[in-house]
Amino acid sequence: MKPSKTQAQLSDEARKRPTINDIARLAGVSKKTVSRVINASPYVREDTRERIEAVIAEMGYAPDPQARGLAFRRSFLIGVVHDNPNPQYVVTMQQGLLDGMRGSGFELVVHPCDRQNPSFLEDLRGFVERQKLFGVVLTPSVSEDERAAQLLREIGCEYVRVASVSLDDANHMIETRDRVGGREAGRHIAELGHTQVAFISGPPMFRSSHERRGGFEEGLAEKGLALEAQFAMEGAYTFESGIAAARDLLSRPNRPTAIFAANDEMAAGVLHAARDLGLRVPEDVTVVGYDDFDLATRLWPALTTVRTPTREIGRLAVERLMGRDDERRNPKDRLPTLVVRKSSGPPPKA
Amino acid sequence: MKPSKTQAQLSDEARKRPTINDIARLAGVSKKTVSRVINASPYVREDTRERIEAVIAEMGYAPDPQARGLAFRRSFLIGVVHDNPNPQYVVTMQQGLLDGMRGSGFELVVHPCDRQNPSFLEDLRGFVERQKLFGVVLTPSVSEDERAAQLLREIGCEYVRVASVSLDDANHMIETRDRVGGREAGRHIAELGHTQVAFISGPPMFRSSHERRGGFEEGLAEKGLALEAQFAMEGAYTFESGIAAARDLLSRPNRPTAIFAANDEMAAGVLHAARDLGLRVPEDVTVVGYDDFDLATRLWPALTTVRTPTREIGRLAVERLMGRDDERRNPKDRLPTLVVRKSSGPPPKA
DNA sequence: CTGAAAGCGCTTACAG
DNA sequence: CTGAAAGCGCTTACAG
Structure with a gap:
């Protein structure tokens, strides 16, 4: 070990991040013992642990995740x-x-x-x-x-x-x-007194599509209602698919008075379709969504929806x-x- | 090197990811040369490079980013x-x-x-x-x-x-x-013939707030218009701040006929405030936003806005x-x- | 409870 | 153009 190198190492210490070797040397132990402290091993005497932890704190040492990972x-x-x-x-x-x-x-x-x-x-x-x-x-x-x-x-x-x-x-x-959420939507719509009720699903590939529908039907059933096959539409969780499904549903002579869209994006589409057809929400048709992201409050009227605590x-x-x-x-x-x-x-x- | 270990290494090769050593051995070179190939060094003879690359491809070798990083x-x-x-x-x-x-x-x-x-x-x-x-x-x-x-x-x-x-x-x-975007908004509003024009800014901490306003004023100026101080409101890029500013602006006897909100969220708030006050958009008041995220098309009426190619x-x-x-x-x-x-x-x- | 040796998979610096 | 040695900063296995 050339003296010049030792010198360089010392002067580097001020600016460079300390390593496990620095901590070991400063605490007067082997790096393995420092490693034990880092990894919370029980096999370290209390006082040596404290000494090491003090040095770690003083030096602002943080183990290198890359080296540790390797x-x-x-x-x-x-x-x-x-x-x-x-x-x-x-x-x-x-x-x-x-x-x-x-x-x-x-x-x-x-x-x-x-x-x-x-x-x-x-x-x-x-x-x-x-x-x-x-x-x-x-x-x-x-x-x-x-x-x-x-x-x-x-x-x-x-x-x-x-x-x-x-x-x-x-x-x-x-x-x-999601079944629980769908049930809430179903109950709410049934309790409001609707009997002509429609559902717009997400894509079949998403499990939530089926759960939200299943729950919805359960909620309706509690009030003796059923979702008629003619009122069960397949959507794709997109705004556009909500417009398309609602346009179909709401142009029928025998149109539903309430629509549960399986997410807010599609519910936004339902709102647009209703407005295009000159229908008022909620006076002419009730719309319920699912998600309760920011969009729900930005829409007009503000959307009744089911909130999942995603965060x-x-x-x-x-x-x-x-x-x-x-x-x-x-x-x-x-x-x-x-x-x-x-x-x-x-x-x-x- | 015990034969048993070699044995184990060989059998491991099938399932474990190959390392630079495996590639070196299989290609009959040192690992340093393999390293040169990985790092696209010019100092490798063409045929040895090809040989190494062939082995790499065959083994599906990918260098370990952790080791490389270390x-x-x-x-x-x-x-x-x-x-x-x-x-x-x-x-x-x-x-x-x-x-x-x-x-x-x-x-x-x-x-x-x-x-x-x-x-x-x-x-x-x-x-x-x-x-x-x-x-x-x-x-x-x-x-x-x-x-x-x-x-x-x-x-x-x-x-x-x-x-x-x-x-x-x-x-x-x-x-x-953003100045360019603000200018577009200003021009558009001026070209439509508005003269009573308002602006809702983002928070002063965001540079974009100032740029969008500056550009807007430039766009208006091209048509000989100016943004009056009474019509320059401070918002916070939030939905709620858009509602608050627009409610203020639109309840005045001398209200603006066009509002440029510095983002779509606030523009959504303007739409809500207008509706609450019984004002139609765009018949009674024009609203222009900034961002053109999905929200812009979900709103009613669909929002005229400035699109930044964020992606x-x-x-x-x-x-x-x-x-x-x-x-x-x-x-x-x-x-x-x-x-x-x-x-x-x-x-x-x- | 503690440590010296070897190793993780790569690169740098030095030779040749 | 190519390679043997040392090192990046940590841990595992093995001793004691």
């Missing part, structure tokens, strides 16, 4: 894989995930995907293996893809699936219980992934709830 | 730092960034922040240094924070700032030219960061453009 054969990156086209959903989910990760030292890597793409699974595998992801959160509809879950299991990557209903064992699932769901999902989820938390916090605004009312007297 | 003292992660509350903006920007990163081997790490928070700079520093980020994209309004840019320069982190106007040297900037801007920003931006690209592609829909029309005849 040795651990795993990174400190959590991926979120989504194919949901709704920006509000995506951002709200990200916020929730970041809430849960705050202060954990993990970082969030975003990875949109396309299940239709032939290379979808290959891409997912590449992403996970290349980055040696600590784990992955899957949101609908990728979360409903069994091949994706199967792949992650095979390559030994931790994952949590966010979906409307349980599709996996409990520690791999966060359920959004909370996101937080729970990462906490589960990191093995820090608090089981004491009240699971009621995650249930969808009805938010009544101005787009729903009693059926026309006519 | 040796490089730099990761293959690009961070996006934002404090924009609009989910549409955030997601659209992310899409653009991901567009530019596709196939590059980089991954996108999201990092929302709060400039008001006293630990903002410290947090940013921690994020960048801990992850040894390859670089960072800053969006408004963090992109306008000189302290943040200064910090990144100090710690030697590459960055690109997306902002309405140039605030740094050209290779650190992508300009959105394109995002792509350009990462390409610049990665040093891959194509200078031949037409800079016109990034200019804001007016999108005329249903919320603007001539002033009332009265």
Whole structure:
């Protein structure tokens, strides 16, 4: 060891980030012992732990996640894989995930995907293996893809699936219980006195489409109502599909007096179609949506809708992934709830 | 080297990811030469390069970014730092960034922040240094924070700032030219024949607030119009602030016949306020927004607004960061453009 | 409870 | 044009 080099190292210490070696030397222990402190090993004597922690604090030392990851054969990156086209959903989910990760030292890597793409699974595998992801959160509809879950299991990557209903064992699932939300919508419409009731679904590929419909029918059934086949339309969770379905529904001589659209985007389409046909909401037709993103209050009239606590769901999902989820938390916090605004009312007297 | 170990290594090769050592052995070269191929060094004989590339392809080898990063003292992660509350903006920007990163081997790490928070700079520093980020994209309004840019320069982190106007040297900037967009709005309103014209700004902290207003005034001036002080309101880029400003403006005996709101969220608020006051849009009052996110077409009437090519801007920003931006690209592609829909029309005849 | 050696998968600096 | 040695900053396995 040339003196010049030692000299350089010393002068570097002031500006460069300290390493585990610096801490070990300053605390008068081996780097392995510092490593034990970093990793909260119980095999460190109390006073040496305190001494090391003091040096760590004083030097502002933070272990290098890259080096740690290389040795651990795993990174400190959590991926979120989504194919949901709704920006509000995506951002709200990200916020929730970041809430849960705050202060954990993990970082969030975003990875949109396309299940239709032939290379979808290959891409997912590449992403996970290349980055040696600590784990992955899957949101609908990728979360409903069994091949994706199967792949992650095979390559030994931790994952949590966010979906409307349980599709996996409990520690791999966060359920959004969309059936409950659909039921709320059904009850609300039935209680208002509607009998001519219509439903616009999402695409069949989304599990939520079926859950929201199933719940809706249950809610109606509680009041002795049923969803007639002629009033069950297939939409695509898009604004345009909401317009198209509502235009069809509302131009019929025997038109429904209430429409439950399986998301807010389609409900916005229903509002447009109604207005184009000269129908007033809610006087002539009641409109109920699902999601309660910002859009719901921007529309006119403000939309009655079902609120899913997406941000909370996101937080729970990462906490589960990191093995820090608090089981004491009240699971009621995650249930969808009805938010009544101005787009729903009693059926026309006519 | 015990035979059993060699045995294990061989059997592992089938399932485990190959390393640079495997490729070197199979190609009959040293790992350093493989490294040269990975890093596109010119100092490799053509035939040995081809041989190595063949082995890489055959084995499906991809270098470990963690190990590479550790040796490089730099990761293959690009961070996006934002404090924009609009989910549409955030997601659209992310899409653009991901567009530019596709196939590059980089991954996108999201990092929302709060400039008001006293630990903002410290947090940013921690994020960048801990992850040894390859670089960072800053969006408004963090992109306008000189302290943040200064910090990144100090710690030697590459960055690109997306902002309405140039605030740094050209290779650190992508300009959105909001002044041009404001001008379009001003021209449009003036050409429709309005003379009683109002403006609702964003918060003064956002540079775009001033640019959009400045451009608007320029557009009006071209037709000999001016923005009266009484008609210049301060908003906060929020729906609620749009409602409040418009309610004030539209309840005056001498109310404006056209309102340019500096973003779509506020324009949505103007629509609500107008309706609450029994005013029709555009018959009684013209409303023009800025952004052209999905919301603009969901509103009723569909909003006339200024479109910023945010996704394109995002792509350009990462390409610049990665040093891959194509200078031949037409800079016109990034200019804001007016999108005329249903919320603007001539002033009332009265 | 603590440490010296070897290793994670790559690159840099130095030779040749 | 190519390679053997040392190193990036940490952990695992093995000793003691």
